[in-house]
Amino acid sequence: MNERTLAQLVSDSLSEQTSESELNDLHTQLQRGSNEGRSFQRLSALIQHSAQLAAADEVAALQQPGGTVESDESIRLSLVAKQRMQQAIRQAMNDEDADSRPAVQPASSAGSYANSTSYAGLVAETIAPYASSSSDGERQSELRESYCRFTLIRKIGEGGLGTVWLARDEVLKRHVALKELRPQAAASEALWKRFQREAEITGHLEHPNVVPLYVSGVNPDTQLPFYAMRFLGRQTLVDAIREYHAQRSDSDDSAVRLHRLLSVFIDVCQAIGFAHSRGVVHRDLKPENVALDNFGQVLVLDWGLAKLDSDGELAMRIALSGDVNDSALAETIDGDVIGTPLYMSPEQARGELDSLDHRTDVFGLGAILFSILTGFAPHQQSSNTGSSARRVAEFLAQIASMDKPPLPRDLNPDIPRDLEGICLKAMAYNRYERHASAEELAGDVEAWIAGKHRRQAQFETMRMHARDLKSRLCVQLRQMSATAQFMLELPPIQGLLQTHELQGDEYATWRDRLTAILLALAKSRPSLSGLSYALIQEDRINELVRIERSLQDSANIRSLPTSRLRRGMASTFHKTVLQQFPGESCFDLDFTTVGQTRIVCGVPVLDGESAEPAGLVIAESEIVGLLKPELSIVGAKEDVFVLDDRDRILFSNVPLPDSNSSELLAADVLPGWQSIKSSLVAGEAIDVDGGKYGTQLTLPQKNRSLRILFQLG
Incomplete structure (x- = not known):
């Protein structure tokens, strides 16, 4: 009888489709002692026994009140038997020393196999907790059943000590991480004990952020220790950091x-x-030993090196x-x-x-x-x-x-x-x-986060103050422009232009009228520090009227006598104003007044007859007098610095160090100014951690700018 015929006989016998004569032929072939025969004999016993176990499970389930073959307990027992049978068959097929094992015969009950060393005995042990009253046998069977309840899906990690598998708990229908001692490490008693200690330590550290251990034991097939724990996924802290x-x-x-x-x-x-x-x-803390999920769960893993x-x-x-x-x-x-x-x-x-x-x-x-x-x-x-x-x-x-x-x-x-x-x-x-302690370290980080939130709130308030100040300065610039344009429309402007060469009574009358109007205008605009009207002839300036506010007493406003009016070469600013379109304003910074920096706004005056530029009217505001009331309105309590586009500090609400030069530069006072300056090119400089916020206000037509920097004290 060839192997194919023998295999067919075995298959038919398991399906109960063989006649008595065929069964006798099969028995004769198996008794001849060939390797194939012995293998088939073992497999036959295993499969028949597994079928008996499954049938016994179903009968037991049906005998329960309301029981069905689909009951949870029946399904669980059948699945366990199936898994045990598969493992035993694999071992039987790979075992070359078949003669060393006792012959196996089918049996009618699990009890006859409970203490057997044969593969059928191993299968029988899957239901030993239910068929034997022996405490030792019961514990051994429970151990094996606890392992067989997990189906290994794929390997998810491997180290020098153990291999971690993604497994499915067939009883609770959930995924777990199952760690098993590597076979290479099993020969070392020390590594075996280390693995056991790792499981014990993990199991005793009951904390929301320590990986919980579900069950531990020894795989009865490989005789390797294992333990099952919660599975969060493959993401670790190192992945989140990257x-x-x-x-x-x-x-x-x-x-x-x-x-x-x-x-x-x-x-x-x-x-x-x-x-x-x-x-x-x-003793082995690293991001790889911290598991994460997508819902905020954090678990510390791998206590194998714990002391x-x-x-x-x-x-x-x-x-x-x-x-x-x-x-x-x-x-x-x-x-x-x-x-x-x-x-x-x-x-x-x-x-x-x-x-x-x-x-x-x-x-x-x-x-x-x-x-x-x-x-x-x-x-x-x-x-x-x-x-x-x-x-x-x-x-x-x-x-x-x-x-x-x-x-x-x-x-x-x-x-x-x-x-x-x-x-x-x-x-x-x-x-x-x-x-x-670790708690002290956590407390410092928590305090930093809380302080960051407070500082962030302070920064947002400071940024609001800076933006408000910039907005109010824009309003002041528009008011200065409107004032200069109003002056341009005054009748004395053209009257003085037509009579200044004669210097007669009519000229004096026009001058007195313009002086009175400008004095009243300055009183109504506290932010103005000066108003003037000048003619330009052949690049020379000739002031006809100038109104000045006292720096010491802002209520003291006066008209300068003729001897103090500006005469001489026109400045670049004056020439630039004359080049503007009619009614168009031009702004600049003026440093000619000792101890003061002024924002000046000029509008060209055209000759009424020739329509050629003949002079200009100028409105001026001293920058300190302009900013102080605005800061008071804004309510800013931060350190405030205003600089020009040459990094000169024009205003500060905090004391500044003494400087030997007349100009105090930002780099001498403000750490990290160059970084702030480069950010201002884009319009804003934001440094939340450093507590700095900067913005920039460009003056129309002259391409000059004011840089405003707020800093938390």
Whole structure:
């Protein structure tokens, strides 16, 4: 009989489609002892036994009140039996030493197989909790059933100690992460104990931000320990950090993203603080060991390198088999060094295992914060490529010998200095200079976030004040322009133009009339410091009338005598005014008056007969007198600076340092002025962390500008 015929006979026998003579032929072939025959014999026993178990499950379900074959318990038992059968068949087919196993015969009950070492016995054990009253057998069966309830879907991670699988819990119908000891590590008693301790520690740390452990046990097929825990997905904190820094420069919501990362960091600090309160030190903190989901859940993972404080609460509750030291349990690189080098503290790099305590974790938390702020691990910039033992040793020696951590702002200049200071304190190389606890570190970050919110609110108020001031200055400039244009329409303007050469009584009359009008106009406009009318002939200026407000007493307004009127060469501003269209205003800054800086607005005067430019009328406002009342109205309490386009400080509401020169420049007073100045080209300079806001007001026609800078005190 060939193999095909033999296989067909076995298949027919399982379907109960064979005659008595065919069954005798099959039995004869199986008794001849061929390898194929023995394999078929084993498979036949397994499949028949599995069918009996499934049938027994269905019968049991039907015997229950209201039971159906689709009941949850029946489905569960059948599924467990099916999985056990599949595993046993795979082992039977791959086992070359078939003679070493006892022959298996079908049985009518699970009890006859409960203590069997055959593969059928293994199948029978899937229902042993329901068929045996033996406490030992019951516990063993429960263990195997607890593993068989999980269906492995795909591998999601692998390390030196264990393999993590995405698995489905067939009882509760949910996905879990199942971690199993790697076969290569199973030969080491120390690594076995380390895996068991990891499960025990994880199971005892009941905190919202510590990964919860559902069940642990030993796989009866591979004899490898495993434990199942919550599965959040494949995203970790390192993924969120990379996404943030990839979009930081182009994203408008980078501040929101940073706030989210800092909130995650605070949750991690709280989880580690809880572990410390139970006497557990993690010792391998890094972004890769923080799992995230899309709904704000944060879980700290991988407690395989954790150290138990002998006096801690958890150490008293966990009974470890044997006294195994840390170096044997948790080596991740050559030498007695525990942790990940890129995030490692100096004491870890030196292998000082006895001195590793909660402050070592504080350094690890600071390293995570460093990564959030910069996008790099603390030691990433100084690491050597390659993984040889020599290079690793050199890298660790470099970490151990450093006297201070790298500066986050060297990698990202936009990091707020206060936040950088928190990070550097947590990563202090002298562990006694670090935060005293993870909770203290979290508190500093929370305080920074709260302070940032207060500072943001203060900044928005300051920006509103600056914009209000700019808006009110624009109104003042329009009023100055309207005043100059009003002067242009006064009858004495043309009267003086026609009679100034004769200097007779008519000229004096026109001059007196214009003086009286301008005096009244100056009294009605407190912001005006001067009004004047001048003629221009052959690039020379000849003032006919000038009204001045006293700098010491703003109510004192007078007309200057003829001897004090301006005579001489016309300035560039005067010539520019004459080049404007009729009725068009031109603004400039005037520094000719000692101790004053004035904004001047001029409008050209045309000869009524020739329509040629003959002179100009000018309205002037002293910049300090103009700004003080406006600042009072705006209600600004910040430091305010007004500068010209040559960086000269024209006004400040705070005392300024004495200067040997007549001009005080912004660079001498304002830190970071060049950066602010370059931003003003686009119209605004915004520095929330520095508490600075700048804006720019361009003066019409002259291409001169006023720069307004507000700064939080």
